[in-house]
Amino acid sequence: MRGSYWPWLGGGLFLIGVIINQVPLMLVALLLLLVWGATRLWERYALTRIEYHRHLSAKRAFFGEELLLELEVANRKLLPLPWMEIEDEMPEGITFLKGKTTSSHKTSRVHLTSLLSLSWYHRVKRRYPVCCDQRGYFIFGPARIRSGDLFGFSKQEIEVSDLNQLIVYPRIVPIEQPGIPSKQPLGDILVKRYIFQDPILTMGVRDYHFGDSLKRIHWKTTARLGKLQTKVYEPTTSVDMGIFLDVRTVQPPAWGTIPQRLELSVMAAASIANHAMAAGYRVGLYANQRRQPIGEPVKIPPSQHTEQLVNILEALAQIHSAAESMPIARFISLESRNLPWGSTLVLITAMPTETLLATLLRMKKAGRRVALVLIGGPETPSIDGLPTYRIADDVPWREVETLTLQGARQ
């Protein structure tokens, strides 16, 4: 800190000034002491009773949606702050429509800096409109707040470690299937409509008939009416679909990611999930990667819950460019065991290795319903008995309006 010796100098001069009765000397000393005192005051209290909050208008957003980021800083004390610098860490993937960000030493991070001047008991809110034009799981913060005295003698800094999360869902586009011989693009599973009863959805009660399971008796109604009543469940015709997403986009053993292919894969998974749920499937999602930042594997069992699509989109939003957790061939072999036998397995991959194709054919031969969706490649390969589709990667993923599933000529 500059001026650390001022109290000694000022005190000494003041004493001399008093002894020899020199007002100018006393004035010099007093002014030195006052300036030193003022700087000490700021040094000690500049960052006390400072409140900093970051608020996003939504925690989840669809691709392309605009949100409002509000930064709020309050000085709840008598000491005004002539300057306060707030350096807030922001994700690079979020576009600021107003305001400017600067680069950070951390990868995929930028800094949003604000310079403010706060009076006593004063609060400032700054609102930044942001555009979510990239899917992902984004973390806002931490922030560093700097302030100090007026003269630059000392500077203090604190870190506000509060974080805000934002999940931007991947793009969902309509699916088209020109020239596909099969009525259903993802196999013939809808032809066979099984009628199940869902024990969770109780439609009503009826009188007990001989042979009804005791588990189905509605005991409360039975007690009220004085005769046995059996629950009647709602019928369901749902069929399971497991979407398997391969995050590898380059030929093994190379490492790396081709963003265009990865984004197309994610977009395809989201669009197929959306399409299939609208068609009455119970859809699940599996990806050979761990979610960031918690490290959970991406495994969402098929369900028709109203939140299921949101769960799938959230998981897809968290797919990142890091390497896969295991090869997709092994992953699909392991995870398919947990899926009901009648369910359809849809694999989306940009790197169909021979091992993978062999695995899929083996599953097909074992009686499972399998469909392969390839991302990129020159043309749709014809694989013996395996429904295969291709999504062209020649158009940048941001400009894709519809996903065209080009089927193989059988």
Next chain:
Amino acid sequence: MNVMVRRLTRLNWITTVVIPAAVILMEVYWFYPWFLWLGKTGLFSVPRAPLSIGGVIFLLGGGFVATRYLLSRDWPLSWVRWGIILCGLIVVFTVIRSEYHAGYGLLDGGWFGYTGGILLDFSQAHTLMVALPAGAYLWWRGIRYGRAPMYIDTIYRNFIIGVISFVLLIIVWRVSLGAGSLEELAATVAPHVAAFFFFALVSLALINLQSIRQQMTPEDMGPSFNRRWLPILIAVIGGIVLIGIGIASIFSPEFLAFLSRLLGSIGNVVRTVVGYILIPLGFIAAGLYWVMAFIVNLIRGENIPEFEAPSFDFEKEAAEATQGQPISEVIILALKWTFFAIVVIAVIYLLAKTVSRFRASRARMDVEEVNESLWSWGGFMADVRLFLNAIWQRLWRRKRETITVSTAPRRYLKEDETDTADIRTIYRYMLRQASRFGMGRRNFETPYEYRGRLGQMVPDSSEPLTELTDLYVNVRYGETEPQRRQVNRANSLWQALKRLLRPPVPSHPQI
């Protein structure tokens, strides 16, 4: 015209105009009192300052402006060098010629003969002999400021030089002019000290803010930033200087009397200015009164009254108020120059603000900013109470600590003072210290449970507490002989913890 407007709009007024002006005034106010002293020493045939305050400003400012301007041209360095020297000669000559004209006309060649005679007359010293080298030195100082951007380190160093210079001047003044000149010293140097500190602090604050701003983009700065920091700057620096003057005046009746006269003079000037502003308003009011009286009398059929011009005798009042011991002309001159400089800076600043409204960058959509006041009397009073309470608690706690320590067992004090207590003893110290503040260990608590609870109550203590607890548990229950470095570590941890263990209330006053 358009080019000029474009240049003006792109100009950074604070960096280009306001900061240099403040720095130059800072220099002027520590340099000029030396000239005043020289004029009073009686060393020279004419008792006057070698250069007036205007001359000092002109030389310093001229050197700065000429250097900045010539360096901004795309000229070879040798041309720039010669240009600065030439400008320097012209400016020094102009200042000397105007201050030492001795009644000669502007184009009168006799002046050169007169000046040459003074300079070559070694029998008696003349202030002109000092004015010439001083003029060259001031020009050189202006060049030094102009040749490079102003950094906070440079200004800070020059501020310290100024402070040292004042201390030296006061000593030299007293030694050379004796104790009889104390009142004159107070009345002459003290205002310069105040002005020097004001401009030095303004320069430091502006350069500090400018250096912070330079790291930012225009979008980073909230619209309220530029509106708010200037009043804070003026209020804080003005407050410091005024408080300093106020306290200093307690110690000197002469200085207090001088200040009251000074304030009275300033008040008269303000009254005169306000009076002149009120003249037209007074005439309008008198005219309106006359018109109303005219209409009323016309309706009543009475005589039309005569118009009576209002009388303004504020000049007389001001003259009466200034009677008594006159203020030194030097001070009045310094005040005038300061006032002039402040007015010029204010006008330039306002012009700059007006021009900057038309900046193209203003067309962009600014980030929305909402400013809210959280002020309330209730909150303010609560803060004041909290502040006083914190001070009281701090004093009371110190007293209590002193009593407790003095009544503690001798053994405890003796061990606590050593730096090499063993780990179990240190842990006992910690338990005692914590229990004194109501954070003692409960009977059912394990060391780890206690660590967790204490860590929550005492901020920043978790890390040393965890380490000390681990060391203690190893020694107490592990039946292992602690190594020397572990004992040392426990001692250093205890030193850190000792400072942290405080009553669980906010211990520092809230401002």
